[in-house]
Amino acid sequence: MSMLSWVKKDDKPNLIVFIHGLKGGLETWSYDDNTSFPVLIKSQTDISSDFDIASFDYFTTFTETYGKTKSLLRSFFSSFKTKETNLPIEEISELLKTEIALTDHDNVILIAHSMGGLVAKSCILKQLEENHMSNIRGLISLAVPHSGALIANIGGLISSNVQLKDLSVLSPTIDKLNRQWIQTPNTPCTKYIYASHDKYVDKKSALAIDALKMDSMAVNADHSTICKPKDVNESTFKAVIMHIKTMKCEFKNQVPLQALAEPDAYSNEYFVIKMVLADIHDRIQGHAKEYFYNAELARKVFTSESDRKKLEQLYSKIRCLYQEELEAHIANGTITDKFITSVHQRITDEDERILNQILGGLDSVHKKGMLHQLSNKFDTDIIWEKNTSISQIRASREGAQNEL
Numbered sequence: 001m002s003m004l005s006w007v008k009k010d011d012k013p014n015l016i017v018f019i020h021g022l023k024g025g026l027e028t029w030s031y032d033d034n035t036s037f038p039v040l041i042k043s044q045t046d047i048s049s050d051f052d053i054a055s056f057d058y059f060t061t062f063t064e065t066y067g068k069t070k071s072l073l074r075s076f077f078s079s080f081k082t083k084e085t086n087l088p089i090e091e092i093s094e095l096l097k098t099e100i101a102l103t104d105h106d107n108v109i110l111i112a113h114s115m116g117g118l119v120a121k122s123c124i125l126k127q128l129e130e131n132h133m134s135n136i137r138g139l140i141s142l143a144v145p146h147s148g149a150l151i152a153n154i155g156g157l158i159s160s161n162v163q164l165k166d167l168s169v170l171s172p173t174i175d176k177l178n179r180q181w182i183q184t185p186n187t188p189c190t191k192y193i194y195a196s197h198d199k200y201v202d203k204k205s206a207l208a209i210d211a212l213k214m215d216s217m218a219v220n221a222d223h224s225t226i227c228k229p230k231d232v233n234e235s236t237f238k239a240v241i242m243h244i245k246t247m248k249c250e251f252k253n254q255v256p257l258q259a260l261a262e263p264d265a266y267s268n269e270y271f272v273i274k275m276v277l278a279d280i281h282d283r284i285q286g287h288a289k290e291y292f293y294n295a296e297l298a299r300k301v302f303t304s305e306s307d308r309k310k311l312e313q314l315y316s317k318i319r320c321l322y323q324e325e326l327e328a329h330i331a332n333g334t335i336t337d338k339f340i341t342s343v344h345q346r347i348t349d350e351d352e353r354i355l356n357q358i359l360g361g362l363d364s365v366h367k368k369g370m371l372h373q374l375s376n377k378f379d380t381d382i383i384w385e386k387n388t389s390i391s392q393i394r395a396s397r398e399g400a401q402n403e404l
Contacts, residue, residue: 004099007038007053014251015105016041016244018055019096020227021114021144022167026055028113031228037111037240040232047244051109056099056116058092059084089115089166089173093122100136107251109138109244113227114201115167117144118177124187125180133257138247139190140240143226145201146208148174182210185348186363189250191215191243193236197222255298257365260290271375271382273396278336278384288340288372295369298362314362317355318371321346322382329386336384344368 004017005026018038020028029037038055042048087095096119100108112120120139127134149167166173181187192215194206200223207216219226219235229237266272266289275285302311322343329339347355351364375382380390 002099002102003057003095004054004103005057007036007055008042008048009052009054012050012052013106014051014248015100015103015108016047016051016053017096017100017108017110018053019110019112019116019120020055020057021060021112021116023060024113024116025060026057028227029055031230035230037227037229037237040229040237041241041244043232044241047241050248051244052103052105054103056096058087058095058119060086060115089118089122089177092119093126096120096123097126106135108136109140109247110136111140111142111240112144113142114144114223117141117146118166118174121177121181125177125184128184128186133186134188137188137251138243139188140243141190141192141206141208142236142240143193143195143198143201143206143223145205146174146178146211147205149201149205178209181208185351186365189247191217191239191246193217193219193226193239195219195221195223195226198226199223255294255301255362255366257294257363258297260293263289265289266292268397269376270378270393270397271372273393274375274383274388275340277388277392277396278340280340280384281337284337284340287344288368291344291365291369292372292376293369295366295373298366298369299373314355314367315370315374317350318347318367319374319382321350322371322374326386340384343371347371 016038018029020026026036038053041051042053100123110120110123117139120136124134124136124139127136145167148171168174190208190211192207192211194201194203194216196203196218197220198206203218217239219239221236226236231237263286269292271292272285272289275288280288299311302308325339325343325346328334329342334342347367348364351367355364355367371382378390378393380388380393
């Protein structure tokens with residue numbers, strides 16, 4: 001049985017999925033019998049023309065129960081209906097991942113309330129761990145306890161509910177999610193909306209550790225009303241629509257990653273010769289070639305004058321990151337393998353900050369490839385061994401050409 005309740009299903013390439021929180025359900029999103037968040041989204045033709053809309057509905061109660069039958073043993077053998085229990089966030093996210101995979105949409109935006117946001121983050125991390133990419137392009141966080149909720153700690157004293165334990169401040173689940181989220185490259189665009197009158201999830205928790213001010217917004221609501229707009233004029237609704245449109249603009253420029261089929265490719269290119277001269281490990285050279293390959297593919301996508309200007313800004317930022325790491329390399333006398341790895345890592349770290357604000361649709365792999373595009377010139381601007389000279393580069397390239 002599907003866990004998605006469809007509000008609109010017209011085989012569009014894009015999908016919006018609402019995810020409720022603890023003790024929630026489809027009613028989480030309803031202002032009254034005739035008005036709900038998903039239905040209001042559907043009423044916006046500029047959104048509904050490109051998106052299908054659904055709600056992910058999972059079992060959640062404060063108590064552990066298998067239903068209303070008096071005899072638990074009888075219920076096991078007399079009913080064909082699944083006996084649902086409170087599942088941990090980790091397992092709920094597995095179910096969400098399955099549902100999203102079965103829809104086969106190109107791009108997905110998740111709108112999550114409270115614990116639903118933790119389920120969403122866990123699902124995204126699972127996709128990235130398995131495939132190094134995700135079709136979830138955006139996450140809109142509504143009063144999500146990214147650092148846990150104190151009320152869950154109190155509730156855990158009187159209940160064995162596994163979901164309450166997961167939601168507790170400093171719980172292993174919260175800690176693991178936050179660490180993985182910060183350390184994982186290529187997480188999707190995430191926008192945070194918190195309720196100023198929320199008594200359950202305070203502002204510090206509703207804004208994740210890595211949340212930027214430009215991605216955060218307050219609304220005049222509480223923990224419940226933030227997800228129940230009565231009409232299209234509500235601030236929460238307007239904010240969500242604005243974020244959906246921003247995320248949608250990036251869909252067309254998404255550049256998929258591709259594997260480099262020929263491991264010996266680019267052997268005569270300057271960026272490879274410079275790594276050979278620096279005695280960079282073969283495995284790292286292989287990674288650099290694949291980064292370069294993907295950057296070359298990306299350059300063919302961004303062809304407008306506006307995109308070219310943004311690419312130049314990106315190249316300039318990446319060059320600055322290299323120069324900063326070069327200074328540290330010279331000062332500390334690190335080995336060349338560590339130097340190139342540190343530049344790659346720096347690009348990954350900055351990808352969700354300064355680099356991601358310039359041009360959407362690219363991830364850290366493309367940007368690391370841009371570093372090697374900069375290195376692919378007959379000069380010593382981007383080198384990995386500080387004493388590499390023009391004459392060495394020339395001689396090495398001529399030798400490589402002779403071997404061919």
